[in-house]
Amino acid sequence: MLKNKLFLIILGLIILGILTVYSTTTSYCECCYYFDNKLYFFKKHLVYLAIGIVLMSLFSKIDYNILKRFSNWILIFSIILLALTLNFGFSYKGASRWLNFGLFSFRPGDFFKLAIIIFLANFLSKDKLNFRNHLLFFLIFIFTSIILFRQPDIGTFLIISLTFFTILLSSKIGNWKTILSYFIIFISFIVILFNERAYAGKRINVFLNPYQDTRGIGYQTVQSLIAIGSQGLSGAGFNRSIQKWGYLPQAHTDFAFSIFCEELGIIGVLFLFLLYLGFLNCGIKIAEESKDNFAKLLVTGITAQILWQAVINIASATNTIPIIATSLPFISYSGSSIVFTLIGVGILMGAEKLNEK
Amino acid sequence: MRNRKLLILFSTLFLILFLRILYIQMLQHNKLHNLQKKQSYVKEIIQTKRGDIFDRNGIKLTDTIMKTSIYANPKMIKNTEKTIDTLSKYVEFYFGRSKENIIKKINEKDSNFIWIARQVDDKTIKKLRELKLQGIGFIKEPKRYYPYKQIASHLIGFCGIDVQGLYGIEYLYENYLKGIPYIKTYYRTISNKPIPWSIKINKDEKGRNIITTIDFKLQKEVEEILDSSIKKHSWKKGCAIVFEPKTGEILALSIRPNFDPNNFLKYPKEIWEKPIIYEKFEVINRKTKHLQLEDLFKKIINYKTDIDKLSPEENYISPSTEYFTPTQIFKVISILANRGKYIEPTLVKEVRDSKWRIIKNFKPKQIKELSEEFTTKITNILLGINIENIAKYEELFFEKNMYSVNKEKYKEVKLYSYMRLTKSKKPEYAIIFIIEHPSSADNIAREIISQIKEIR
Numbered sequence: 001m002l003k004n005k006l007f008l009i010i011l012g013l014i015i016l017g018i019l020t021v022y023s024t025t026t027s028y029c030e031c032c033y034y035f036d037n038k039l040y041f042f043k044k045h046l047v048y049l050a051i052g053i054v055l056m057s058l059f060s061k062i063d064y065n066i067l068k069r070f071s072n073w074i075l076i077f078s079i080i081l082l083a084l085t086l087n088f089g090f091s092y093k094g095a096s097r098w099l100n101f102g103l104f105s106f107r108p109g110d111f112f113k114l115a116i117i118i119f120l121a122n123f124l125s126k127d128k129l130n131f132r133n134h135l136l137f138f139l140i141f142i143f144t145s146i147i148l149f150r151q152p153d154i155g156t157f158l159i160i161s162l163t164f165f166t167i168l169l170s171s172k173i174g175n176w177k178t179i180l181s182y183f184i185i186f187i188s189f190i191v192i193l194f195n196e197r198a199y200a201g202k203r204i205n206v207f208l209n210p211y212q213d214t215r216g217i218g219y220q221t222v223q224s225l226i227a228i229g230s231q232g233l234s235g236a237g238f239n240r241s242i243q244k245w246g247y248l249p250q251a252h253t254d255f256a257f258s259i260f261c262e263e264l265g266i267i268g269v270l271f272l273f274l275l276y277l278g279f280l281n282c283g284i285k286i287a288e289e290s291k292d293n294f295a296k297l298l299v300t301g302i303t304a305q306i307l308w309q310a311v312i313n314i315a316s317a318t319n320t321i322p323i324i325a326t327s328l329p330f331i332s333y334s335g336s337s338i339v340f341t342l343i344g345v346g347i348l349m350g351a352e353k354l355n356e357k
Numbered sequence: 358m359r360n361r362k363l364l365i366l367f368s369t370l371f372l373i374l375f376l377r378i379l380y381i382q383m384l385q386h387n388k389l390h391n392l393q394k395k396q397s398y399v400k401e402i403i404q405t406k407r408g409d410i411f412d413r414n415g416i417k418l419t420d421t422i423m424k425t426s427i428y429a430n431p432k433m434i435k436n437t438e439k440t441i442d443t444l445s446k447y448v449e450f451y452f453g454r455s456k457e458n459i460i461k462k463i464n465e466k467d468s469n470f471i472w473i474a475r476q477v478d479d480k481t482i483k484k485l486r487e488l489k490l491q492g493i494g495f496i497k498e499p500k501r502y503y504p505y506k507q508i509a510s511h512l513i514g515f516c517g518i519d520v521q522g523l524y525g526i527e528y529l530y531e532n533y534l535k536g537i538p539y540i541k542t543y544y545r546t547i548s549n550k551p552i553p554w555s556i557k558i559n560k561d562e563k564g565r566n567i568i569t570t571i572d573f574k575l576q577k578e579v580e581e582i583l584d585s586s587i588k589k590h591s592w593k594k595g596c597a598i599v600f601e602p603k604t605g606e607i608l609a610l611s612i613r614p615n616f617d618p619n620n621f622l623k624y625p626k627e628i629w630e631k632p633i634i635y636e637k638f639e640v641i642n643r644k645t646k647h648l649q650l651e652d653l654f655k656k657i658i659n660y661k662t663d664i665d666k667l668s669p670e671e672n673y674i675s676p677s678t679e680y681f682t683p684t685q686i687f688k689v690i691s692i693l694a695n696r697g698k699y700i701e702p703t704l705v706k707e708v709r710d711s712k713w714r715i716i717k718n719f720k721p722k723q724i725k726e727l728s729e730e731f732t733t734k735i736t737n738i739l740l741g742i743n744i745e746n747i748a749k750y751e752e753l754f755f756e757k758n759m760y761s762v763n764k765e766k767y768k769e770v771k772l773y774s775y776m777r778l779t780k781s782k783k784p785e786y787a788i789i790f791i792i793e794h795p796s797s798a799d800n801i802a803r804e805i806i807s808q809i810k811e812i813r
Contacts, residue, residue, distance in 0.1 A: 166363065214392075222392070229381040229389035240554060242397055246547025261378060269378055273371050280367050284360040304363065311370050318377045 006282040006352070010345055012275050013330035014049065016260075021045045021333045023239045024252035024259050041252060045333050052342030059346030060353065067347070068294050071115075071122040075140075078115035081108035082147050097151050098335075109156040110340040112144070116160055117167070117301035117344075124171040125293040138185070149193050154200075155326030159308050161186055166304035167297050170287075200322075207322035220255070223248040224317050227258035235265025254325050256332040257317045272331070276310055279303065286348055289355040299351050302344040397544045399551070405536030406711075407501070408564030410513055410526055412573035413606075413706060417504075418513055419527075421520070424476035424500040427485065427493060431463045431471060434492030443490065447481050448474035475518050476500045501527070503618045509576050511632055512569070512610050512704065514667065515618035524621075524629050525667050526567055526704065533708050533716075536564030563711040570606035570706050575599060575812065579609045582808045587613065590801050592794035596633050598687065599788050599809060602694035602776065605702045605721040607664065608786070630670050633791060634687075637680045638759035638770060640739055657692075658685050663704040681739070683791050686757075686772065689739045693753070694776045694787045697732040740774075750778050756802070761793075769795045773802040775810065786813055 025041035067074070085099060085108055098105045123129075123137065148157040168174040168182065194200040202217055210221040227243035236242070241262045244251040251259050261269055283303025290296045306329045313328040315321040327334035329341050381389070410419045427448065434440055437460050445456050451472040454462075462471055473493065477485075482495060501516040514525015522531040539560045543551040579597050586592070592613075599609040612632045616624040664684050692699050701721045708717040737743055742755045754775045761768035771794075776787035788809050792798050 169362065170360065225381060225385070226389045226393045226396075228378060229385045230393040231382075232386045232390070233379075233382050242393060242544045242552060242555070245397075245544075245552055247397065261382070266379065266382060269375065273375055277368060277371060280364060284364055288360055300360070300363065307367050311367070311374065314374050318374060318381060320374065320377050 005278070006286075006345075006349065009275050009278045009282065010330075010342075013272075013279070016272060016275070017330040017332075017338075018045070018049070019238065020256050020260050020331050021252065023241065023263060024244050024256055025333055027239075027241075027244050041333050044335070045338070048336060048338050049342075052339040055339060056342040056346035056349070059343050060349035062347075062350055063354070064295055064298060064347060064351055067118050067298070068122050071118045074115045075119040078108065078112040079140075079144060079147075082112050082144065084108065086147060086150055097153050104336065106336045109148070109151075109153050110337045113156060113160060113163075113305060114302075114340050114344055116144075117163060117305060118298065120164060120167050121294050121297035121301055124167055124173060125297050127172060129173055141185075142189075145189060145193070149196075153325075155309075155312065155324045158312060158324060159305060159326065162308045162312075163301055163305040166308070167301045170300045171297055172293070203322040207319060210319055220249055221319050221323060224255050224258040225319060227251075227255070227262040228318060231262050231265065233266045235261070235263050235268060238263055250325075252333045253327055254313065254332065255317055257314050257328050260328075260331060261317075276307060280307055283348060286352045286355065290351055291355070295351050295354070299348055302348055306341060306344065397546075399543055399545050401541045402538050403541050404499075404520075404538050405563045407499070407516075407520055407536055408534040408566045408711070410534075410567045410569060412569055412571045412576070413608075414573065415568075416573045418509065418569075418571075418573070420502040420504060421499045422502045423497045425479070425482040425495050426475040426498055427473040427477060427482075427495060429459075429463055429471045429473050430469050430492050430494060431465070432469055432492075434463060437463050440490050440493060443488065444473060444485070444493070447485055448477055451475050501618075505573075505577075506617045506619060507615045508580050509571060509573075509610070510615045510618050511612040511629065511667065512571060513618060514629075515621045524669070525618075526569065526663075528669055529663060529666050530567050530705065530708075533565040533567060537562040565716055566709045566711070566713075567705055568707045568709060570604075570608065570704055571610070572608045576609040576611065578812045579611045579809060580615075582805055582812075583611050583613055586801055586805055590794070590797060592792060592801060594633050594793040596683065596791045597788070597805065597809065598790075599786060599813065600691070600702060601785065602691050602700065602787050603785055605691065605700040606706070607702055607704050610664075610704075629668060632668070633770075633793065634664070634683045635668065635670075636761060636770075637682060638686075638761055640681050640686065640741075640757065640759050657699050658688055660701070662688075662701050664702055683759075683772065683789075686739065686759075687789060689735060690774050690776070690787060690789060692727060692732060693736050693740070694778060694785070696778060697727045697729055699727060752777050754806075756799070759791075768793060771795060771798040771802065773798075773806060775806045788813075 022042050025045070026038045081099065085097060088099060097109055098107050100106075123133070126133075144160075145157055148154070148160075165179065165182070165186075168179055205212075206218045206221050210218045210225065212218055214222045223243060227241065227248055230242070241251075241259045243262055244259045248255050248258060260272070264271075280303060283299055287296045287299040287303070290299060309326055309329050312321070312324050313326050313332070316323045316326070327337055330338070407421050409417050409421075411417055427444070429440075431437075441456055441460050441463070444450075450456070450459055451474050459471070459473065476498065485493070486495065499520050501520055503510075503513060503515070510525075512525055514527040514529075515523055516527050517523050520535075522528040522534060527534065537560060539558060539562065541559075542555075542557045544555040545551055579599060583595070583597060594613060596612045597609070598607060598611075600607045612634060614624075614628050616628050621629070658681075662684070664687070665682075687702060688699070691702055703719055703721060705719050707715050707719060710716050733744055740755060741757050742753075744750070744753075752775070755773075757772040757774075759770045759772055761770055771792055773790045773792075774787065777785050788806050790802050790805055792801060794801065
């Protein structure tokens with residue numbers, strides 16, 4: 001029953017994603033200019049989706065204990081790839097988050113997000129942590145945060161941190177003392193790193209007063225709000241967005257949700273939110289039914305990560321928080337990101353199968 | 358338990374976000390909708406293409422082409438004197454303005470737009486574009502084009518620089534020809550292109566086409582006959598009309614001097630302000646002056662037909678006086694040709710829309726039977742011919758002296774008319790020829806009328 005429910009929810013999200021990617025990429029975006037091919041991104045999305053679905057079904061058949069056994073190696077490999085972006089990554093709009101492999105480009109951050117969950121699930125599933133464990137974890141945190149801030153990829157940093165706290169909260173060692181001490185470290189780290197980046201302050205200014213400079217720094221926020229609000233509750237109808245025709249930058253990636261709102265209105269939003277909450281419900285149930293602690297935390301981590309990403313993306317688009325660049329899981333065009341999201345879903349399905357046995 | 362916390366946490370977060378979206382879509386909707394409209398909504402008033410004028414067989418006598426005009430944006434020009442000096446080498450300034458006048462206007466800088474030259478030829482535009490003069494822009498606008506130049510110029514008339522009819526059928530049927538401007542609204546993309554689904558057009562009514570009664574082939578030949586006669590006898594002012602009395606349709610109307618409507622400004626204004634057909638003549642001789650014209654006749658002759666209204670100038674004179682214009686005499690000839698029946702002379706057969714559907718059909722407006730006695734009387738008075746019984750005649754040829762009262766200088770004009778009367782089974786038609794060249798007028802008229810008879 002649950003298996004079918006999870007499958008239907010994922011199917012629903014994938015279909016909404018296909019429609020949104022079609023609408024946002026075939027009208028006006030970089031592809032029309034750089035590649036002279038309207039369907040360039042749409043086709044690419046379908047290819048990534050196909051790869052993702054194949055890997056999802058593959059991972060749904062793998063015993064998660066294999067992941068547990070290799071969790072340290074997976075993390076080390078993902079950190080190496082992440083570090084490579086600093087020297088070998090290609091830069092796009094001021095951020096160097098991608099590695100190019102000729103036929104396809106790949107964002108190590110997406111792989112890292114999954115690898116760190118597997119690692120954390122293993123790490124925090126222990127009954128007790130000694131000082132050495134904490135120190136090791138602290139060093140990993142510092143090192144990867146520096147890489148993510150150098151890229152910069154604040155979105156991934158924030159999602160990973162929030163996912164960490166969610167897993168910690170669900171684990172046995174997650175007492176309030178541990179959570180508080182990690183929270184203090186996290187906040188002080190953010191303050192130190194933000195002080196180094198001038199644009200962070202500007203973003204907070206825009207967040208507080210987006211209409212102050214609608215043609216300059218507040219442009220993207222205002223255009224996103226126009227997309228969400230201009231057509232009212234009913235929305236303009238599928239493929240009838242006006243903002244996607246060049247007004248809203250990154251309309252197909254980070255701000256796809258704004259276009260989604262503009263076209264499908266409040267009913268579309270409600271449907272999407274119900275799908276996300278349905279996914280959360282499935283994740284929680286699988287976690288509850290899991291027999292061992294690692295599986296519980298792994299499933300919780302994957303579910304929380306997808307939802308945190310959705311919350312951050314939607315909150316940015318609606319100016320509920322300052323803009324933090326991240327894609328909306330399943331809905332935005334996100335290149336290789338969808339592959340890792342679907343692998344995560346595959347792991348969830350695998351855990352579900354083991355529960356049934 | 359811990360997982361329930363997770364459910365509550367995310368449900369609360371999604372609820373907050375949902376409320377935030379509701380707030381934006383409900384309470385900020387008007388503000389955001391106006392912002393979107395301000396940046397991407399476009400409202401354009403579009404002038405539709407002007408309709409064309411055709412001969413009775415569908416030959417197109419007019420056309421509308423796109424020409425480039427030059428304007429200046431005073432706020433963008435850097436070196437006004439130098440720019441205008443350069444332009445003066447290539448174009449004639451709009452409204453015949455002088456170089457100094459244009460420079461003065463630009464320096465006033467009270468607008469963003471000043472016409473420099475309108476409807477300039479393509480070669481000059483190409484050269485000027487290459488010069489890349491700062492603050493000088495180019496704009497495409499429609500221009501009326503007359504492919505047959507002088508042929509039927511007085512009939513077709515011409516349009517002004519803003520494609521508004523000023524003379525001839527262009528002026529008389531302006532309301533049909535001009536088309537109705539329509540409003541086009543759409544949302545534009547950031548690169549200024551309309552977003553296809555958003556385009557709304559309230560009405561698309563192109564100008565209607567005017568189908569004249571003119572037979573272009575005959576018109577062209579009459580023009581050639583007059584041209585060769587002018588060459589041979591060097592006369593200047595005159596007019597030839599060929600018409601079908603039974604329908605009132607004018608088949609050809611050629612007036613001299615004529616002009617090229619493509620460049621009408623290069624000709625003296627008198628050519629179209631006072632063509633010979635609107636000149637005032639004394640036609641009643643002293644003996645018949647005391648005879649009163651009947652009311653019915655006055656009404657008929659006073660009725661303004663197309664041929665009376667080709668020029669916006671007030672040319673019409675009341676027949677209560679003893680003076681008449683050739684167009685009024687023309688009506689009398691029409692009554693005579695129809696053996697007492699008055700059929701109004703017409704220039705336009707029908708109006709058709711851009712898809713060639715008939716919008717309006719013009720039937721001769723007035724058909725009045727006049728008594729034979731009356732017809733005899735008025736032809737006697739006005740045409741100076743004494744016919745006892747019109748029914749006897751099949752063909753009629755007569756001449757009539759007319760005396761110009763328009764200018765101080767006494768001027769004699771001769772009117773000749775040849776007609777086949779409507780009883781005959783052959784195609785009935787009438788030819789009228791008026792000439793201001795009394796010394797050898799007889800020869801000229803006979804030559805011209807016989808030549809027209811041959812081609813008819």
